[in-house]
Amino acid sequence: xxxxxxxxxxxxxxxxxxxxxxxxxxxxxxxxxxxxxxxxxxxxxxxxxxxxxxxxxxxxxxxxxxxxxxxxxxxxxxxxx
Amino acid sequence: xxxxxxxxxxxxxxxxxxxxxxxxxxxxxxxxxxxxxxxxxxxxxxxxxxxxxxxxxxxxxxxxxxxxxxxxxxxxxxxxxxxxxxxxxxxxxxxxxxxxxxxxxxxxxxxxxxxxxxxxxxxxxxxxxxxxxxxxxxxxxxxxxxxxxxxxxxxxxxxxxxxxxxxxxxxxxxxxxxxxxxxxxxxxxxxxxxxxxxxxxxxxxxxxxxxxxxxxxxxxxxxxxxxxxxxxxxxxxxxxxxxxxxxxxxxxxxxxxxxxxxxx
Numbered sequence: 473x474x475x476x477x478x479x480x481x482x483x484x485x486x487x488x489x490x491x492x493x494x495x496x497x498x499x500x501x502x503x504x505x506x507x508x509x510x511x512x513x514x515x516x517x518x519x520x521x522x523x524x525x526x527x528x529x530x531x532x533x534x535x536x537x538x539x540x541x542x543x544x545x546x547x548x549x550x551x552x553x
Numbered sequence: 554x555x556x557x558x559x560x561x562x563x564x565x566x567x568x569x570x571x572x573x574x575x576x577x578x579x580x581x582x583x584x585x586x587x588x589x590x591x592x593x594x595x596x597x598x599x600x601x602x603x604x605x606x607x608x609x610x611x612x613x614x615x616x617x618x619x620x621x622x623x624x625x626x627x628x629x630x631x632x633x634x635x636x637x638x639x640x641x642x643x644x645x646x647x648x649x650x651x652x653x654x655x656x657x658x659x660x661x662x663x664x665x666x667x668x669x670x671x672x673x674x675x676x677x678x679x680x681x682x683x684x685x686x687x688x689x690x691x692x693x694x695x696x697x698x699x700x701x702x703x704x705x706x707x708x709x710x711x712x713x714x715x716x717x718x719x720x721x722x723x724x725x726x727x728x729x730x731x732x733x734x735x736x737x738x739x740x741x742x743x744x745x746x747x748x749x750x751x752x753x754x755x756x757x758x759x760x761x762x763x764x765x766x767x768x769x770x771x772x773x774x775x776x777x778x779x780x781x782x783x784x785x786x787x788x789x790x791x792x793x794x795x796x797x798x799x800x801x802x803x804x805x806x807x808x809x810x811x812x813x814x815x816x817x
Contacts, residue, residue, distance in 0.1 A: 478728035480719045487798035491779065493790075511733035515714075518734055521745075522805040525754050526773040528746070534634045538652060542630055542659055543623065549663040550621040 477501040482512050486519050611675050618666060630659070633676065636775045637683055643767055644687035654690050658683045673784065676777075680785045713802040740812050750811065757807035761800055768793055769800035 477485075477498075482505055488494040489502055506513050534542075617625035637658055641651040661682045669678055718732040737745070744750065758766055758774075767786065771777040777785070782793050 478719075479730050480714075480716075480728035483714045483802075484798075486713075487794055487801060491794060491797075493794060509729075511730045514736050515734045518737055518805055518809070519801060521737055522754075522801055522808055523773055525745075525750060525808065526758070526769065526801075526804060527776070529751060529755060529758075529774050534630065534638075535652070538634075538656060539630070541656060542626075545656075545660055546623060546626045546663065549660075 477505040479505075479509060479512050479515075482506075482509075483515060486516060489516075490519065490523075612671065614675070615666075615669070615671065629675070633679055636676075637679065639770060639774065640680065640683060640767075641687055643763065643770060644684075645690055650690060654683065654687050657686045657690075661686060674781070677781055677784055684785070713798065714806075734809065735813070737808075737812060744812075750808070753807055753811045754804055757804045758800075760807075761803060765796045765800035765803070768796040769804070772797055773801070 482502060485494060485498060485502055489499065494502065506516065614625055614629070618629070634655065637655045638651060641654040641658075642648065645651050645654060658679065662679055665678075665682065669675075673681075718730065719728050720726055720731045722728065724731075758769060761769065768782060771782045771785070772779065779790065779793055779797075782788075783790055786793075788796075
């Protein structure tokens with residue numbers, strides 16, 4: 473029998489769990505803990521949302537000058553090639 | 554012109570959700586750029602995380618580039634320029650220098666095009682050129698990060714969650730939550746997705762130690778796979794995961810503090 477996972481253990485394993493690199497035994501303990509612990513379930517959804525929000529950071533844009541320069545660079549590269 | 558949304562499948566804006574104000578502005582500017590490049594077609598949608606293992610066939614694109622297709626080049630620039638700029642800014646503190654690094658990266662890419670054999674994805678290849686270019690530039694920039702420190706996981710003892718938030722070992726319910734996290738489902742959607750919230754995330758990333766900033770930027774902002782990050786940075790899988798874990802934990806904490814403030 474394995475010891476039950478504590479809340480404090482669980483938060484350390486969240487990334488391993490989300491990355492699916494967690495071992496089968498720990499995964500089972502992790503999921504078992506989640507079923508009985510609303511607070512850790514909330515913690516896990518906070519982490520998921522954190523990842524989602526990070527993914528929404530806006531794109532940097534290319535300036536027109538930079539785009540012009542690149543286009544010129546491409547044309548001269550083409551001529552040399 | 555749908556490429557702003559489709560650069561990464563995972564970053565598509567959900568229909569019906571208002572575009573961010575600054576994104577709209579960028580989109581207008583980019584439209585000018587793409588006209589200049591005479592882009593006619595939209596690039597193909599990519600799967601969420603095209604890793605090196607299952608990457609789309611890029612041989613067609615490479616052939617077009619080598620044949621001198623401006624459209625193919627424009628497509629590449631549109632796809633990767635933003636990523637390169639964001640990543641370059643991790644290595645050189647000054648925005649103008651970062652832009653120069655990216656320009657030089659593109660020139661380096663063109664020069665290396667004949668040598669490129671397609672053993673890695675174009676993305677990983679360009680990113681390697683960016684790292685080398687940034688290395689050459691960093692000595693000119695006093696505030697830049699020493700590269701040796703980038704993949705270093707030591708010297709950061711921050712806990713995933715403050716230990717004081719859990720009951721102690723001798724309490725009745727040891728190591729359970731004393732101060733549990735609150736449910737973010739109760740935060741209104743418009744607040745959750747506001748520019749202000751994104752600014753919190755942005756600032757929290759800026760405050761991270763360099764190695765963590767690098768990994769979370771590549772993984773969660775730019776959508777690299779763990780394999781791509783490993784290949785580009787030359788770090789181990791577990792190293793990558795530890796850095797990602799610490800970084801995400803800190804961003805979560807920053808968001809938590811922000812949402813708690815809002816609640817009061």
